[in-house]
Amino acid sequence: MAKHSKKSTNLWSTPAAQVLRATDDTRVEEIDFSLTPGFDGTKADAQELLAERGQVLSALQEKLYANGRSGDLRSILLVLQGMDTAGKGGMVRHVIGLVDPQGVDLASFGVPTKEEREHHYLWRIRNELPGGGKIGVFDRSHYEDVLVVAVHDLVPRQVWEPRFDEINAFEKELVDEGTLVVKVALFVSPEEQRTRLQERLDRPDKYWKYNPGDVTERGFLPQYRLAYQRILDRTNTDYAPWHVIPADRKWYSRLAVTELLIDALERLDLDWPAADFDVEVEKQRLANS
Amino acid sequence: MAKHSKKSTNLWSTPAAQVLRATDDTRVEEIDFSLTPGFDGTKADAQELLAERGQVLSALQEKLYANGRSGDLRSILLVLQGMDTAGKGGMVRHVIGLVDPQGVDLASFGVPTKEEREHHYLWRIRNELPGGGKIGVFDRSHYEDVLVVAVHDLVPRQVWEPRFDEINAFEKELVDEGTLVVKVALFVSPEEQRTRLQERLDRPDKYWKYNPGDVTERGFLPQYRLAYQRILDRTNTDYAPWHVIPADRKWYSRLAVTELLIDALERLDLDWPAADFDVEVEKQRLANS
Numbered sequence: 082m083a084k085h086s087k088k089s090t091n092l093w094s095t096p097a098a099q100v101l102r103a104t105d106d107t108r109v110e111e112i113d114f115s116l117t118p119g120f121d122g123t124k125a126d127a128q129e130l131l132a133e134r135g136q137v138l139s140a141l142q143e144k145l146y147a148n149g150r151s152g153d154l155r156s157i158l159l160v161l162q163g164m165d166t167a168g169k170g171g172m173v174r175h176v177i178g179l180v181d182p183q184g185v186d187l188a189s190f191g192v193p194t195k196e197e198r199e200h201h202y203l204w205r206i207r208n209e210l211p212g213g214g215k216i217g218v219f220d221r222s223h224y225e226d227v228l229v230v231a232v233h234d235l236v237p238r239q240v241w242e243p244r245f246d247e248i249n250a251f252e253k254e255l256v257d258e259g260t261l262v263v264k265v266a267l268f269v270s271p272e273e274q275r276t277r278l279q280e281r282l283d284r285p286d287k288y289w290k291y292n293p294g295d296v297t298e299r300g301f302l303p304q305y306r307l308a309y310q311r312i313l314d315r316t317n318t319d320y321a322p323w324h325v326i327p328a329d330r331k332w333y334s335r336l337a338v339t340e341l342l343i344d345a346l347e348r349l350d351l352d353w354p355a356a357d358f359d360v361e362v363e364k365q366r367l368a369n370s
Numbered sequence: 371m372a373k374h375s376k377k378s379t380n381l382w383s384t385p386a387a388q389v390l391r392a393t394d395d396t397r398v399e400e401i402d403f404s405l406t407p408g409f410d411g412t413k414a415d416a417q418e419l420l421a422e423r424g425q426v427l428s429a430l431q432e433k434l435y436a437n438g439r440s441g442d443l444r445s446i447l448l449v450l451q452g453m454d455t456a457g458k459g460g461m462v463r464h465v466i467g468l469v470d471p472q473g474v475d476l477a478s479f480g481v482p483t484k485e486e487r488e489h490h491y492l493w494r495i496r497n498e499l500p501g502g503g504k505i506g507v508f509d510r511s512h513y514e515d516v517l518v519v520a521v522h523d524l525v526p527r528q529v530w531e532p533r534f535d536e537i538n539a540f541e542k543e544l545v546d547e548g549t550l551v552v553k554v555a556l557f558v559s560p561e562e563q564r565t566r567l568q569e570r571l572d573r574p575d576k577y578w579k580y581n582p583g584d585v586t587e588r589g590f591l592p593q594y595r596l597a598y599q600r601i602l603d604r605t606n607t608d609y610a611p612w613h614v615i616p617a618d619r620k621w622y623s624r625l626a627v628t629e630l631l632i633d634a635l636e637r638l639d640l641d642w643p644a645a646d647f648d649v650e651v652e653k654q655r656l657a658n659s
């Protein structure tokens with residue numbers, strides 16, 4: 082259905098959706114985040130390919146949107162997790178920016194507000210689920226409630242521990258209702274993170290992206306890795322699997338997520354919706370108008 | 371601040387923000403919607419220029435977003451009005467799609483829902499106003515409440531007539547609170563509208579865009595023009611002026627709206643926000659981390 086150029090087929094030795102999918106054996110601490118698993122091209126290759134594959138993604142997204150407008154309730158939910166500087170914002174700008182903004186439901190989850198704290202942690206998440214035909218994008222997500230809360234002991238273990246099962250049940254419900262869930266964890270190496278934070282301190286046009294808390298969090302890297310490993314161990318389900326993306330090279334991580342979205346859309350196997358009117362009658366009405 | 375290439379300066383004999391701005395003398399029925407006011411280039415010129423100016427727009431938008439993140443409450447609100455097939459959806463896709471989706475608050479206003487009908491007509495509008503640092507985009511707007519309701523007598527004249535003053539007061543309030551309001555009315559000729567509807571009936575991948583009601587509405591074109599003229603006469607204020615955009619040529623209308631947005635952002639005259647932390651202290655903290 083989607084065009085596969087010879088080039089794109091050649092540059093991926095293994096499809097992104099396959100090579101990046103977490104398994105029972107995935108160990109976060111053993112992954113080299115500077116690598117580009119499955120992709121044999123250069124940065125220039127990846128950038129050229131991103132533009133080309135962006136058109137494929139955009140065409141598939143329009144078809145999803147068209148079906149949504151015609152009453153199809155299916156949707157995609159991209160869950161983006163990753164530490165500061167891992168490239169979540171750039172992913173939204175450069176990958177989600179490739180498709181029609183009308184077809185995107187974007188939600189960003191920060192420190193819970195007072196109102197949010199008065200509800201179950203999934204309340205704000207449910208409020209932002211994508212409508213039919215949409216690509217929902219979560220910049221952080223319900224996983225913060227088993228991540229930052231565990232790393233910083235914000236709630237006791239007996240509170241966050243049951244959440245893994247709750248999250249699995251929640252995601253099962255989403256999938257059963259027709260939402261294809263694509264979970265992505267972006268990882269950068271401590272060295273690359275330092276470089277990116279340094280850039281934010283060296284360039285006045287990047288100050289706004291800098292938060293002193295980011296340096297504080299660097300002291301908790303081992304705890305974050307542990308917490309992410311726990312997330313993979315507990316929530317990497319068949320119906321909502323995780324993808325672990327080495328993100329030291331932005332050109333790789335962006336291309337990889339583009340491929341994951343194309344793969345998800347292709348799995349929906351969409352056609353253009355049929356006319357819900359009589360085409361010949363309407364042609365005549367238009368001719369007479 | 372923004373780059374102006376020699377080319378772009380040359381191709382516009384009069385800036386879009388100037389040539390398209392409605393005046394007291396603007397008469398909708400006298401405008402030739404196939405023209406490209408102020409622009410002397412070809413379709414190919416316009417497409418090339420759109421890509422170039424899109425980068426200018428994107429850079430300015432990032433600065434607006436950065437200021438919003440730093441607490442600046444200013445925003446842009448693009449109000450898109452126009453009949454079916456005038457190109458509102460394409461405007462969102464091809465112009466708003468040029469900037470970071472994270473910086474866009476998009477709202478589409480259709481036939482009011484039951485809940486919306488139980489509130490003042492501005493209730494749903496207020497709920498969708500852009501946050502600080504955002505570009506809000508209204509695909510249809512509060513103007514439907516003096517437009518379609520007047521054309522089809524959905525409410526009596528004594529109900530919609532006072533709304534012009536209410537809308538002016540509402541928009542004054544927005545402007546006073548720091549929202550720069552850019553109002554755009556897109557117009558296509560009846561012939562071009564027929565061509566576009568015909569295409570939706572000829573191509574199965576366009577059926578989803580077709581609505582039999584669109585042909586019905588063609589019978590009300592004179593009433594719509596009258597209603598739009600009334601909107602221009604009553605709500606073309608100094609603080610929230612209208613722009614009337616001939617839209618038979620999509621490449622022109624898209625480029626024109628891009629220029630209006632660039633103009634609006636340049637009028638905000640933004641700098642990058644200052645650091646709200648001690649840069650040297652943070653550099654030291656990072657080095658030690």
